[in-house]
Amino acid sequence: MTGFEARQARRTPHAQGVTKSITKGLARATTLAACASLVVGCGVIPGTTVGSGDGSVTVMTWAPQDTAATNKPGMPAMAQAYARWINANGGINGRELKILTCNDRNNTVSAAKCARRAAKENVVAVVGSYSQHGRSFLAPLESAGIPYIGGYGVTADEFASSLSYPVNGGQASLMAGLGEQLAQDCGPVALIRPDSIAGDQLPLLLNSGLEAKGHGKASDQLAAEDATEYSSHARQALQRAGTNPAKEGCVVPALGDRTFTFMDSFRRDRDDYPAVRTGTVLGSVDQTVIDATGGRSGPYEGSFVTGWYPVETDKRWDKMKNVIREYAFEDNRIDPADPGVQTTWIAYTVLKAAIEKIGDGDVTSVAIRHALDNGLEVDTGGLTPKLRWRFEDLIAAANFPRLINPEVTFQVVRKGQLVAARRGFVNVEKTLVDAT
Incomplete structure (x- = not known):
């Protein structure tokens, strides 16, 4: 039996790390989960998305690629390299990390499609992504209760949604x-x-x-x-x-x-x-x-x-560079000097900290939001100030109410x-x- 299988065998069928607000819905969630295996279109209760059901955790990273304007192919590539590194070292709390990627194509239609796919695939978070179309992708994520962790910060919308957890000041x-x-x-x-x-x-x-x-x-x-x-x-x-x-x-x-x-x-x-x-x-x-x-x-x-971060030659980036060198398999899309790649690395550091905080409880989108909303402090090794998303950590900029890191x-x-x-x-x- 593998480590992931052993972990899955020990886990209970009840969500242990989620907020009290969904406790009464557990029976309904269980019924819907059973229904989903039998009938197409049963759906999932918003905010209770889980991994693939095999003890793994599934997230998504998106960015524009092969367009005539801004392209950030290194961000999904960095996410995949991060997952290979994590899984080669036992996963997060014994859970395998699975990455889905999506091409936002720098247009509103594709951005919304990526978000709807994230909901359909029951990802627990969208992590370390880039899009200029916040209004298009945030509505589907909010409807599904999926947190948006460490977006690039290119639009003001990322600093307004209560489900957005920015790691920089955009x-x-x-x-x-x-x-x-x-x-x-x-x-x-x-x-x-x-x-x-x-x-x-x-x-x-x-x-x-x-x-x-x-x-x-x-x-x-x-x-x-x-x-x-x-x-x-x-x-x-x-x-x-x-x-x-x-x-x-x-x-x-x-x-x-x-x-x-x-x-x-x-x-x-x-x-x-x-x-x-x-x-x-x-x-x-x-x-x-x-x-x-x-x-x-x-x-x-x-x-x-x-x-947003220290210069690329700073020793604080050495861990990320080692992961790229050993697990990116010479993928030339990943440039350690690219702030998009750097943001993805930091965003996945946040995700890892949240899952570790959940412990043996079920990793759901609600559980991740609960961990982030209730005082989880994330140490990024000095690449940013320590990150925390409590109400008192938000700065008083009216147009950017979710901004917590105003340092450059x-x-x-x-x-x-x-x-x-x-x-x-x-x-x-x-x-x-x-x-x-």
Whole structure:
């Protein structure tokens, strides 16, 4: 008998780790479970989803792949590598971890389909995922009672749903932090951002950070998210940022994967504006991008970068890197410098802590939410501050009521390497509150 089979044989048929609110529904849940094995369409009580019934725990990770805009294939790949590592070492409390993946395709229809599939497959959580379409996927998850743990944080919706458990401050904290970082060193600032719902938040947040440190507002330029070239945008941004010869201006491309394309245009015209630097956020640039664009002789040299986590060379990432090396089987989709991959690793750290907290009780979506809502503190090994989702842990930003981690890191590109510009984390809670 395997460890998983032995664990399953010892488990009782009753949910032991869930809240009192579903105790009276256990008989009904048992009846429905039996019905589901006989009749198609019996369904599952919202919020009581379990694994596959064989002692395993089933979760889902989704992200856009093979699209004309932002792609994050490393996130589902990281989830699969994490599961291989966990299962090779006995599972979580003896339970096998099973991963389902889904392609969000950067559109509302596919995002909603992924969420409905999660409900249909009875996953207990969606973990470490990326989507720009929070309104499309959160409604199906909420109907099924499925928690959303460690989303990338690209939309405000992830910081509003009571079933969302963010591990970072999302794009909001990055842009607010970048504003604070640029305010002290930059003259005029020009922002180039997507013409999208997610992009509409960026000027407000960047300006809040700039103004918090006594700087004026940035100019705001809209660009198509899937554009193939940005020559006119680059020239306009350089002109706006280069208006003060006495102090270096800064251009801020916040275009996700398309930042690389923008910088190709930016590089061609930059010689006419030598007193202009760039500032951006992780997700728009990482070490791989810096290397691919020329390293210390490329356009990112001297750039200011704001991130959620320590730089990729920090020893606190060694455990994740070891897992990638040993269990990803040379999967080139997984880049340890990608903040999406890093977010997935941290999100699964949270899931593991929640399942361990449940102990021998049944692992259901309600049990996981109960553990997270009732004071579970998750230590991520210093990659973030300790995470906890009690009411008193939420910051007072009206537009981001579920945000618990308003801390960012300031980084800079020196000699072609992304390094820490300041030790430790920088708390941008006040800037976020003022912005809303």
